[in-house]
Amino acid sequence: MFKNYLKVAWRNLTKHKVFSFINIMGLAVGLTACFLIFLYVKFEVSYDSFHSKKDRIFRLSTDVKTPSDVMNVAISSWAIGPAIKAEFPEIESCTRVSGDNLLVKRGDVKFQETEALAVDSNFLQVFDYKLAKGNPAEAFKEPWSVVFTESSAKKYFGNENPIGQTVLITGEQKPAKVTGILADMPENTQLKADMFLSMSTYHQERDEMWGNYGAVTYMLLKPGVSAAALNKKFPGFVKRRIGKMEDEMQMHATYILEPLKNLYLHSKREGMETGSITNVYIFSVVAVFILLIACINFVNLTTARATERAKEVGIRKVAGAQKTQLAGQFLGETLLICIAAFLFALLLSGCLLPLFNQLAGKKVSVNIFHNGPEVLLLLVASLGIGLLAGLYPALVLSNFQPIAVLKGRFSSGAKGLILRRGLVVTQFTISICLMVATIIVYKQMNYMNSRDLGFVKDQILVLETRGDEGQEALKNAVASIPGVQSVSLSASVPGGGNSSAYSEIQNQQGAFQVTNLNAYFVDFDFMNQYGMKIIAGRGFSRDFGADTTQAMILNEKAVKRLGFASAKDAVGKHFKQWGREGTIVGVVKDFHFRSLLREIEPLSIRIEPQNCELLSVKVSAKSASKVIAELESKWKVLIPKRPFNYFFLDEYFDKQYRGQKQFGKLFFNFSILAIFISCLGLLGLASYSTLQRTREIGVRKVLGASVSNIVNLLSTEFLKLVLVSFVVAVPLSWFFMHRWLKEFAYRSDIPWWVFAAAGVIAILVTLFTISFQAIKAAVANPVRSLRTE
Known part of the structure; x- marks a missing residue:
């Protein structure tokens, strides 16, 4: 008996090769995505878990x-x-x-x-x-x-x-x-x-x-x-x-x-590498969504095949087959498909793991065979999906009435129709939410890349002199290289670390107010080179000899912390910082010396060449490669003790967003997978609906309905489901993405067109998915569909 069941299952799979392939691959893709996300989440939550204490x-x-x-x-x-x-x-x-x-x-x-x-x-x-x-x-x-x-x-x-x-x-x-x-x-x-x-x-x-x-x-x-x-x-x-x-x-x-x-x-404290528990939660939810979509897709595709096997069920029931035998057979076929999907998922996971590691920006796993318990869990999940997702189609098939199906009158009933429509609404609600989320993630990334930072970061090359005794000579030598526009020394550059200095500064009332300020130590050329704007007082100048020891510039945030009504009120006040005393000579417009993930903080800037260890070189775009070669040549002569290390400031600054960019890439790819699987589910329902209405379509064509009338008839039903999904998805996606954006100190808004764009994409995807089945049914010969009536 079991051998016979296997033969029947294999024949059905090979008889409908394309349909079986879509069914298996849809589930396999869902399992693969879920497995890779699981590896990522497991890796993120495992930080420092290997310590026995x-x-x-x-x-x-x-x-x-x-x-x-x-x-x-x-x-x-x-x-x-x-x-x-x-x-x-x-x-x-x-x-x-x-x-x-x-x-x-x-x-x-x-x-x-x-x-x-x-x-x-x-x-x-x-x-x-x-x-x-x-x-x-x-x-x-x-x-x-x-x-x-x-x-x-x-x-x-x-x-x-x-x-x-x-x-x-x-x-x-x-x-x-x-x-x-x-x-x-x-x-x-x-x-x-x-x-x-x-x-x-x-x-x-x-x-x-x-x-x-x-x-x-x-x-x-x-x-x-x-x-x-x-x-x-x-x-x-x-x-x-x-x-x-x-x-x-x-x-x-x-x-x-x-x-x-x-x-x-x-922990959100400064000074250590950190991850994002929000991103872990988001990817966990996406994994559940993808698995749910795959299950829905599986149910829809299997149910769509039910009508094709109705006569088989009727004959077997007349021959004495029991419901439990039929349900067991169809459930066994479902499990066979799930095992095949599991094997494909393993193959896909192994092939895609290197690419996934690259997208994640970290090696979450060397290969899938280093994750034995996880692979076993994937198998259990596959079998569980087979039991849960295959239960409904098995019951539908085993409950067909033999007399009705052998006469050609069969239907799964109103309850089945409501369930399938509900499943499609769930699928596309999730898909539209993911579309909205993807657009908002990329909008935020673009916002961070295009926002005015308050300083110039393009075409600036930074050399790590580390305070070498030859750095001043190197600065003078570099300034004469053709293609070099400016040179400066500093202890910090935007996007990097800086000191936090215990400071005492006169406030509005004239009293010394204690505060901790971020501190930049620079030379006279730094602020001009980086295009920083003085909004009150003056910048540092070699015309004022005391600027080397007794001058400080504050940013706007520091002025506000000290309680000054305006920037110009702070000019002329006295300061004490790390053994130095002097006067505030100017106020610089706030600039983002750290990433947009954090608000701009109070900053003090002082001339202190002895603490500078970074040489910033602004070069022209056309001569960058020649300048670098010349820089290395002069470096070897003037700073021979140290290796020649440099970086471009724009790339260095953008590294702060590496985690967010990788999140965006992963999110985009998994969203595409979810939408793809949803389309397979929609294809299943379109196929099922077309089969159920074959005779109705034939009658309509005999009475004069055109191809466009038939296509519109079939498409309207699914577009209504997508519109219901859109109504549900809009508030859900807005709520969750609004919370996600709160992680950024500086963030873009969520305009109405984001939801409109997701809705339009969903409609176009729906029309594209069902158009093949609709047109196929519309152009079919009505005589063939009415012959058996």
């Missing part, structure tokens, strides 16, 4: 409050970690991490290691990063101990054993001993680095720096200790230890333990 590791984050502002940062003061560890027995261990940028040399090989970390000696006892070579307990014990990852070690040592050998680091070329080789770090970790340097290498007075914030501090709590209870004890401790100092500085810190497992997706 992850549930007990917490980051000590800080809220720094002054009379003017509150900063929420991921870092803490250098001294607080060890002091808290010594005070509270609930804490098992404390380890600190600090990012660094180091020049590393070995013989003629030299690299600027931008991804370097200084770590405490117990770093590898808290975190489970594995040493391929070396002793974890000894690796960071001594000053000037360095650990490379396996891939970075090959740059300096090739196939040699690096353990015990030395490299020269920093501008002073101090010898550092290689004490370990770390297995390349997994991508799903926040603490990414190519090399590590022992924290004891740096000055030990850091442990007494209560007011200097630069360390990312992690606490390993003892088993059973409540982080919430420990948080409540910190304010009293801080007040006892440094309460007087904080009162004098008018700067008070509140320390908070944040769980390691929540940092990547849930």
